[in-house]
Amino acid sequence: MEGRPHIAIIDPNTLAVLGLKQLLQNVMPIATVDTFGTMAELMANKPEQYMHYFVSMNIVLENRPFFTENRRKTIVLTLSLNENSKLSEFHSLCINVPESELVRALLMLQQMGHSGGRNMPPMPKILQQKILSDREIEVMSLIVQGFINKEIADKLNIGLATVVTHRKNIMEKLGMKSVSALTIYAVMHGYVDINKI
Template sequence: MTRVVIADSNHIIRCGLATIFGNYEEIELVGEAVNDASLEELVTNFEPDVVMMDFVAPGFSIDSVPKVKQLSKGLKVVAITTEQSSQTVVNALRVGVDSYIKKDCDINEIVDSVKETGKGGKFFCGQILEAVRRDAIDLHDVELGELNCEPVSLSRREMEVITMIAEGHTNNQIAEKLFLSAHTVNTHRKNIMQKLGVNNTAAIVMYAVKAQLVSPNKFLFSPQGNE
């Protein structure tokens, strides 16, 4: 049994999803959230397995994703939105979204996204996969394991570099803003990865968000990518 919370401010969407889930014995709907505050309350009180969330709906924000994941260990998030850019999809995954589907997906894809994500897997509907592949984005590059924010020994300069990486700046842009050479910035990046125990930029971004160095909203809808 997969316990699910629906998070969407649109009453019709919530009713539609509730009706769909009601036809499957393997899925138990434990609550419906109409904004970020009610979502956090439901997650705290009912500890669902999966939250199906429209983070761009009125009353919601992407900031809620890492927050609710901290409230309930093992919680998974399925994003369900209208059309978004492939970069928005990637950035949503970077801050903790596990699976991503569109609101005009067919019923089987909606149900499968909950079942697969509840089992610890990833699920992307055909339209999402087509969009990211069209833009030559490899979703495997942004799949992250557990990343904690235990204190590590980072210099002031390294903290500045982490923050700027999370905000979407390239090595050359960071070098220009901090009056460093690109080689020095690259060295900082490598040292940061070693200290954090990570091996890609997406994990640095996740660390910056979880450590509250930046808000996800600072870069979520930015068309600018990371190196």
């Protein structure tokens, strides 16, 4: 589909690549995410078409001139949160953290680079529509902030069974299966401030 931003993941670790691809597609549903195991594969597929490169540290080090030239588009995948293990001139993303932290880091990167959708094509109409009721939005907001069903029931003065029903309906309406996917949806649609998750 024309107009969709293209993102490349270049990393020989297949499992890490597949997991990151899934998360990126949740964070940016309009993006096309392509994966490459080697730099040669990327170079054979019009590397200039990509808006971002998510790249393993070793591939960046082996191909430093290319990534330095594309520094603003490059996000280095690291395995450590230690500041000394990062390349100072690049954005980096630690992939060796719990899923909720990785989702938050991706959302922070997305907001930093594209706050308010800057440089991003518009969302498809179907994704812009208001799908959830006001009450479901309140429940979703509390879910992604980490509240458990009982706390949500107390905060909203509703029964526990009602919270469970809302939760089920939210997941079904949005076609989501995890709280991580729900968190991404809530932040991307402005229902929850990223600093509250």
